Amino acid sequence: MIKYIGRRLLMMIPVMLGVVLLVFSMMYFSPGNPEDYILGDMATIEDKEAFREEHGLNDPFLVQYFNYLIHALQGDLGTSYTTKLPVWDEIMERFPTTFKLAVFSTFIAIVIGVSTGIISAVKQYSIWDNISRFIAIIGVSMPTFWEGLMLIILFSVILRWLPSSGFSTWRHWILPAITIGTHSASSVMRMTRSSMLEAIRQDYIRTAMAKGQKYSVVIWKHAFRNATIPVMTIIGLQFGRMLGGSAISEIVFSIPGLGNLIINAIKVKNAPLVQGGILFMAVVMSLINLLVDVLYAYVDPRIRSQYVSNKAKRKNPVAEEKAKEGV
Amino acid sequence: MSDNILDIRNLTIHYVTDKETVRAVNGINLTLKQGESLGLVGETGAGKTTTALGILRLVPNPPGKIVAGEIFYKGEDLLKKSESDMRKIRGHEISMIFQDPMTALNPVLTVGEQISEAILLHQNITPQEALQKSMDMMELVGIEGIRHSEYPHQFSGGMKQRIVIAIALACDPALLLADEPTTALDVTIQAQVIDLIENLKKKLGTSLILITHDLGVVAEVCDRVAIIYGGQIVEFAEIAMIYNNPKHPYTIGLFGSIPNFSVKAKRLKPIYGLMPDPANLPEGCTFAERCPLATDACRQGDIPNIEIEPGHWVKCIHLGV
Numbered sequence: 001m002i003k004y005i006g007r008r009l010l011m012m013i014p015v016m017l018g019v020v021l022l023v024f025s026m027m028y029f030s031p032g033n034p035e036d037y038i039l040g041d042m043a044t045i046e047d048k049e050a051f052r053e054e055h056g057l058n059d060p061f062l063v064q065y066f067n068y069l070i071h072a073l074q075g076d077l078g079t080s081y082t083t084k085l086p087v088w089d090e091i092m093e094r095f096p097t098t099f100k101l102a103v104f105s106t107f108i109a110i111v112i113g114v115s116t117g118i119i120s121a122v123k124q125y126s127i128w129d130n131i132s133r134f135i136a137i138i139g140v141s142m143p144t145f146w147e148g149l150m151l152i153i154l155f156s157v158i159l160r161w162l163p164s165s166g167f168s169t170w171r172h173w174i175l176p177a178i179t180i181g182t183h184s185a186s187s188v189m190r191m192t193r194s195s196m197l198e199a200i201r202q203d204y205i206r207t208a209m210a211k212g213q214k215y216s217v218v219i220w221k222h223a224f225r226n227a228t229i230p231v232m233t234i235i236g237l238q239f240g241r242m243l244g245g246s247a248i249s250e251i252v253f254s255i256p257g258l259g260n261l262i263i264n265a266i267k268v269k270n271a272p273l274v275q276g277g278i279l280f281m282a283v284v285m286s287l288i289n290l291l292v293d294v295l296y297a298y299v300d301p302r303i304r305s306q307y308v309s310n311k312a313k314r315k316n317p318v319a320e321e322k323a324k325e326g327v
Numbered sequence: 328m329s330d331n332i333l334d335i336r337n338l339t340i341h342y343v344t345d346k347e348t349v350r351a352v353n354g355i356n357l358t359l360k361q362g363e364s365l366g367l368v369g370e371t372g373a374g375k376t377t378t379a380l381g382i383l384r385l386v387p388n389p390p391g392k393i394v395a396g397e398i399f400y401k402g403e404d405l406l407k408k409s410e411s412d413m414r415k416i417r418g419h420e421i422s423m424i425f426q427d428p429m430t431a432l433n434p435v436l437t438v439g440e441q442i443s444e445a446i447l448l449h450q451n452i453t454p455q456e457a458l459q460k461s462m463d464m465m466e467l468v469g470i471e472g473i474r475h476s477e478y479p480h481q482f483s484g485g486m487k488q489r490i491v492i493a494i495a496l497a498c499d500p501a502l503l504l505a506d507e508p509t510t511a512l513d514v515t516i517q518a519q520v521i522d523l524i525e526n527l528k529k530k531l532g533t534s535l536i537l538i539t540h541d542l543g544v545v546a547e548v549c550d551r552v553a554i555i556y557g558g559q560i561v562e563f564a565e566i567a568m569i570y571n572n573p574k575h576p577y578t579i580g581l582f583g584s585i586p587n588f589s590v591k592a593k594r595l596k597p598i599y600g601l602m603p604d605p606a607n608l609p610e611g612c613t614f615a616e617r618c619p620l621a622t623d624a625c626r627q628g629d630i631p632n633i634e635i636e637p638g639h640w641v642k643c644i645h646l647g648v
């Protein structure tokens with residue numbers, strides 16, 4: 001298992017190199033010059049030339065690329081053009097906010113999505129199922145920014161219960177977390193429902209019922225454990241995406257998170273910050289994927305046995321002999 | 328109350344969907360004595376498994392529905408019992424061996440957990456004792472008890488079938504419903520599983536309903552046989568009566584399709600045609616379409632059940648032939 005994790009971590013290296021090349025090229029070849037945005041209209045041509053010289057922007061593409069790559073490999077992501085602070089510090093300043101929001105939203109998504117998904121599957125075609133499927137479709141198709149604005153209008157403007165922007169107290173968290181959480185709850189619900197429906201129809205459910213087990217226990221102990229893998233996959237994907245910053249929601253609620261940071265950096269062509277931020281997101285996403293894969297092995301013994309090396313498999317010689325004989 | 332452990336009267340089970348009603352079981356009558364073995368023989372789709380699931384009240388609902396009938400188990404009608412009373416009977420009084428061992432076990436739980444689950448439900452013992460008992464059950468079916476911590480995918484098909492049997496026998500049931508316990512297995516393993524069920528039956532005194540389409544297995548294990556066709560029992564008798572003196576044309580056809588070593592025959596005689604669509608059963612005798620003796624009288628009204636000798640019932644109007 002540890003060997004497997006190590007191999008997966010090594011496999012991340014080429015992926016990250018690809019990400020760096022892609023993002024760097026996009027920033028380089030896209031139109032517009034950072035000095036025009038950052039120094040403003042009042043800057044002289046000399047100022048702009050000094051800026052380009054200072055940041056090595058007059059070097060050829062390959063020279064710039066390898067300069068960036070060599071620094072990045074040493075853990076130096078460069079400094080932001082605007083604040084002159086190291087990119088890493090900028091990201092780390094914003095990340096806790098984004099992380100908190102992602103955890104909170106995912107929690108909401110799991111609680112709502114998994115529970116309604118299970119109930120919908122168990123009571124298929126009931127009124128409850130139809131209502132929750134209908135709401136889930138609305139949830140998936142509703143744009144987050146619109147949902148966020150509607151919630152602000154209702155809870156901040158009309159009812160005046162909750163603040164509309166910022167992220168200082170827990171009351172500020174509620175609206176953004178609900179906006180992001182309900183959106184991903186809809187996908188989680190639909191996935192939970194379909195994989196539970198499949199699990200409930202399996203023969204082992206009938207076996208468990210024939211033992212005299214209660215239906216509710218059969219659902220949890222036998223059906224849900226088999227249905228978790230696709231659900232975990234989708235939760236992992238959503239969580240990874242939220243950790244990269246839910247850019248639109250962060251802008252709607254004026255949250256100083258990672259998504260907000262990168263959007264603002266893109267606007268002024270602040271290349272080091274954009275490249276660093278996207279590389280960071282890619283690493284986070286890969287790590288979450290790895291975590292989900294490890295969780296698969298925890299839930300499903302068939303997957304676990306694929307990771308176990310042959311040496312460990314041979315631990316039980318008696319069983320091996322028996323299995324060979326087919327006794 | 329008679330000595331019948333099970334007395335099924337007029338059991339009727341339909342699968343109702345928006346499009347059609349599949350009449351899987353149509354008025355089955357069966358009796359089973361304490362300690363007796365009954366073979367339920369019929370082709371695929373005849374309603375054998377549905378009958379067994381009906382006894383446990385596990386017909387998938389929707390779409391399955393027990394429309395009519397009574398199932399007396401030890402004198403009490405199972406169809407009138409509450410769900411929680413049924414739970415005490417399932418796995419404890421009546422248990423079932425399922426037909427496909429590849430899918431009948433939960434892939435994410437160890438076999439030990441799956442066997443002891445049944446024990447813990449019906450016996451007031453600690454999990455450790457239940458696990459010990461599961462290991463004993465595994466030894467009983469010929470698998471080493473230390474393998475209790477392994478998962479179903481680590482066993483061969485024959486071993487999985489034994490685990491399924493171990494689950495069914497874990498609480499010493501009074502009645503065992505074995506649904507094609509050997510169909511998914513190759514011939515050598517089949518013989519082992521049949522021996523195993525035979526031995527356990529002798530040891531524990533369990534009554535048995537053996538569902539199969541293999542007349543050879545029935546001859547080896549059963550005391551009485553019910554031939555089921557189109558959701559109805561067409562012939563019901565003691566084993567010797569049916570094998571020596573089959574009366575219903577369908578039963579005769581079944582025996583005609585088995586090779587006989589003592590008679591030199593060039594070709595076997597199959598029963599021509601297919602089973603009628605259970606969603607669209609013909610009136611009268613369900614076998615009439617394929618029956619060599621069929622007349623117009625066969626295609627109308629209810630066909631009576633006639634006792635042609637003591638304990639030998641046949642559902643046919645051409646018994647004089």
